[in-house]
Amino acid sequence: MERKRTRIDIIHDMIISIQKKGGKIKPTHLMYKANLSYNQMNSYLEELIEKGMITKVEEKNSTYFVITEKGCSLAQKIIEMKSFEESFGL
């Protein structure tokens, strides 16, 4: 049975989804790619924008979320943490 995703797993999935889209993603894409409900996504986005991990930009009547330098650094730390967790069989 798959274990329930933790808060950090969800943030990791969101940031990786943005990175895979070249650092910029539409909200609907993010919702599907990170496997989140609309409310869940909004609550996490609010937190990530507040912490300066991502920014919201408007382009050609569409909203995009762009990953910041700080967000990239967080992604690296989360990947490191996951690798550590797997290595130590936690």
Add this chain to the structure above:
Amino acid sequence: MIPLKYSPGWFNFPSIFIDFFSFLVLFSISLMSLKYYNLSGRNKKYKYISFAFLLICASFFFKLITNLALYYHEFVRTSKPTIITSTLETIRSYNMFTDLTFTLFVFLNLMGLYFLYSIYQEKQAKSMMFLITYFVIISTYFSNLNYYVFHITSFLLLTIISILYFDRYAENGNPHTKVLGFAFSSIAISQILFMFVSLDNVFFILAEIVQLLGYLLLFLILRRVVNYGKKKN
């Protein structure tokens, strides 16, 4: 009875270097795990790993102090052979000091290894923890009388931890877990070699080299974990 005095004179500095390197590797693992504990939103498993490695790291700190005290004492004794350098009182206090640091080394090392082992046990009764702590105290006491006791206990715990990592590798297929298994196996083998140091001090050199190999493998995993994060990003 301290096994560290079996080191040949020329190997004093390399053995201090090996212990210092081991200390740094253990401290780095503890620090990294603590960092991930904060990053993960206080996931307890990281805190436990950090604590287990911190205990072993602290034990190496006391081993280093014991080593330095012994080597310094030997240096003073051999460099001024004609002068009486120590009064009976200073020898007594010196012996008390090295006995204390050696006791702390043994106790913290065994507690750290036991704690590391217990992290991987799904459920463990509190009474079991008290019982094991009691056995660690008993082992520490007997290790002071005969150093074999420490190395046998340490060897057993390290072998169990190695098997645990090889079992985890069979489940997750992660090559880092396999290397971790080999690292702890190397450190376990070094404990066997330490048991024979009274026969010939070559065993001391071999034991330290095998121990260094184990800690080098742990260092390799740390490097790989950090590099994996950079590469994936």
